[in-house]
Amino acid sequence: MANAGFNVIRCPACMTCHGRRGVSASCPHCGQRLGEHGIVIKSVNSAEALRIEVALANTPEELRETLRERMVSKTPLTDFHNEVPSRTMGKWVQDSKNDEGFITVQSVRTILHKNHSNLDANEVIEQAEVQGMLVRVDEARWMLLE
Ligand SMILES: [Zn+2]
Numbered sequence: 001m002a003n004a005g006f007n008v009i010r011c012p013a014c015m016t017c018h019g020r021r022g023v024s025a026s027c028p029h030c031g032q033r034l035g036e037h038g039i040v041i042k043s044v045n046s047a048e049a050l051r052i053e054v055a056l057a058n059t060p061e062e063l064r065e066t067l068r069e070r071m072v073s074k075t076p077l078t079d080f081h082n083e084v085p086s087r088t089m090g091k092w093v094q095d096s097k098n099d100e101g102f103i104t105v106q107s108v109r110t111i112l113h114k115n116h117s118n119l120d121a122n123e124v125i126e127q128a129e130v131q132g133m134l135v136r137v138d139e140a141r142w143m144l145l146e
Contacts, residue, residue: 006050008042008057009034017041017057019050084119086131092117093128094144103134103142 010017011027011034018027024034041057044050052071056064092115096107108121125142128134134142 005043005045006047007040008044008050008053009038010041010057012037012039017054019047019054021047084117086127089119089124089127090131090133093124093133097144101143102137103128103144104140 006019006021007023008017009020009024011029011032013032014027014030016027016029018024018029023036023040024038026033027038042053044053052068055071056068059067092111093103093108096103096111098104098107103125105121105125108124112119112121112124125134129136129142133145135145137143
């Protein structure tokens with residue numbers, strides 16, 4: 001039963017990890033026959049999570065955190081900031097405050113449009129949240145923290 005999910009399997013011969021649903025017949029790296037000899041070091045629920053875990057398992061420990069952050073976030077922070085300085089973005093978020101004092105995806109979208117920006121309103125809100133500018137109030141509304 002333990003082997004029913006998506007498993008990160010370590011080959012005892014070459015010590016390299018690979019991902020497999022269930023158990024592996026043989027190691028894709030060195031060809032070692034595995035069967036029950038493959039060591040399941042981790043089980044996850046999805047192919048996507050498995051892809052990340054396998055890459056992490058084959059990465060030296062000191063580099064794992066960096067790699068994990070990079071693989072998990074769809075928009076790398078650096079790229080995002082190159083597009084628009086965060087100070088400008090911060091001002092846009094502040095300008096997005098609607099009459100009730102809340103920020104919504106729609107209000108951000110309006111401001112972005114006004115500033116001829118192609119940025120995605122959801123991503124702007126996500127970034128502002130990460131930077132501690134905004135806090136989510138409910139499903140569709142955020143509040144400025146300043
Ligand atoms: Zn191997």
